[in-house]
Amino acid sequence: MLWKCTACGYLHEGDEPYEVCPKCGAPKEQAVKLSDEDAKKIFDSDRTNDIHMAIIGLAMKIKDLAKEGIALNLDPTCVSDFKKAHDDAWVIKERSKAELAKHASKGKW
Ligand SMILES: [Zn+2]
Numbered sequence: 001m002l003w004k005c006t007a008c009g010y011l012h013e014g015d016e017p018y019e020v021c022p023k024c025g026a027p028k029e030q031a032v033k034l035s036d037e038d039a040k041k042i043f044d045s046d047r048t049n050d051i052h053m054a055i056i057g058l059a060m061k062i063k064d065l066a067k068e069g070i071a072l073n074l075d076p077t078c079v080s081d082f083k084k085a086h087d088d089a090w091v092i093k094e095r096s097k098a099e100l101a102k103h104a105s106k107g108k109w
Pocket of ligand 1: 006021
């Protein structure tokens with residue numbers, strides 16, 4: 001079951017609501033139980049946002065590896081591949097960041 005603080009939007013998972021909201025201190029009377037459908041949407045968007053965050057982290061690792069490979073400068077084809085990997089990783093990272101920003105502005109999480 002998912003409860004939402006109507007004062008601040010804090011989400012609580014459990015059979016019962018909290019005594020006072022851990023974020024804003026509002027009493028449990030201000031917590032509302034979300035419908036199963038709304039709870040599922042929130043869990044799904046939570047997981048989706050985590051996946052975007054993980055992809056951003058991996059893309060940043062690719063960028064760092066590519067930079068290291070470029071600096072090593074073993075031969076021109078390697079450097080060329082690393083430059084492409086660096087640029088592709090940037091696109092992957094920015095695509096996920098843009099999607100996360102869209103979710104945040106829609107209040108999806
Ligand atoms: Zn609250």
